[in-house]
Amino acid sequence: MSGRVIAGVFLGLSLGLQACSTLQASSSGNAPQKLVITGSSTVAPIASEIAKRYEAQNPQVRIDVQTGGSSRGIADVRQQVADIGMVSRAAKSEDQGLNFHTIAKDGVVVIVHRDNPIQRLTRQQITDIYTDQLNNWQDAGGKSQAITVVNKAEGRSTLEVFTQHFQLKSSQIKADVVIGDNEQGIKTVAGNPLAIGYVSVGAAKVNVEQGTPIKVLPLEGIQATAQTVRDGSFPLSRPLNLVTQGSLNPQQQKFIDFAQSSQVKDIVQEQSLVPVQE
């Protein structure tokens, strides 16, 4: 009797697992009525808004947007568990065989607390602050107080864009606080007058408008504006992409065309990002 019981339990569990895996498979791109989009948490807010509008226009389609970072977006598209990936950086050499469709431009900005007297930081100063060679605001023209360095967690493309621009390795950065998403970074800087961090310009601008006590610093003398981000003169700008693999099915094609069309320009601008169309 007991042997049968154990066998039964295992059979039940394995059937359950089977059911789970078939569910997974059915959402992997063959079903014409469902789109799964995963990846960058920077792209996710606009992708969700675009998806909502798309669903309103095409009631038979359901779009599922999940976050998990750019590398997740690429991995999911490669393994075909997602129809479209979201990636918040330009294509790299290891991204062969994937198609990148830019839907907006974004800048990564350095932010400090609003009460911080600092108006600008040079490239060298930012590098020194992040590698702990400069750890008092006094040496950068502020008050005599220790600097709280806010850094992104491993695997985030915002960290990648930042370290590449300043030619740092992530192990060289000596942070005081490590954060996950943009919102957490902004709350951390807003709650600490001595903090310095870097976030997506979209998230920063939205918060400044809401009165969050943060200040966006210019980089190398250039302010992050729609104009400078679009033409690439702002040093830390990056494309926000949708990524697909191989030839597109009509469903993917239609959504990507929609996401790149002027019908969603207002959504992109609302998030303080820069549309691809002039």
Next chain:
Amino acid sequence: MFRFKSEGPGAVLLQLLALGSGAILLLILGFLIWETLPILRTISLDQFWRDPGWHPSEQSYNLTPMILGTLGVTVGAVSIATPLGILSAVFCQYYAPKGLAQIYRRLIELLAGIPSVVYGLWGLVVLVPLIAKVQPPGPSLLAGILILALMILPTIALVTDASLASIPPTYWQGSAALGLGTWATVQGVCLPAIRSGILTAIMLATARALGETMAVLMVCGNVVQVPNSIFAPVRTLTANIALEMAYALDLHRSALFASGLVLMLVVTGLVMFTDRWTDAPEV
């Protein structure tokens, strides 16, 4: 292999359910080990404490600072919450007037019901700036300890309270016959009598503190380092998994599963340890 007393269909159902939960636990453990295998095949075990740091993108996987961070916030929180929780329960049972005790109990139950993300948000916008005023940066071991202490206090208070309520009245009568006052009875008779209940409460609280993720992620600063003071930021194993799992691929992902496995082994060890010291049924 197993011998069951046959007591009709109810007993069979119970046995089935028990076997089911046991099997699920084993499945989880098996799954964790399975997901950890790739990293164990690639690096030698001592790299988990010999590597220069935690930089998965540069193939270095030192877990020691995070294990210490986890133990640090947990031990700190439990040592604050235990005396407070026990005293809350004593107050509720023996000192507070009936009406007040009821209200107080409801409040503590409410405290137990607040989602951890709410604690975390409160910690981030209220507690962390306060600590930053005393000693920057603010997000720190101390912030984690305080938030966790607040979160596990209801567990200790409620379990202790229930144990105290189960003490037979004859204890009190005997104690009164000996001429002992309330406090003397509480500390000399009641608390020793519910020792195993208190230990169970501490174990449950410790397990919750070890496993707490969201609140700790928001207030601890998450820097991978061995903290040199309570104002230094730390990263716990759980925060590490939450921060990086969604972004991790291949070996990095496997290393995160390894840290999950470590966490599970710590909790298992804790439960076994408590089991040996109490005669209380397993919870």
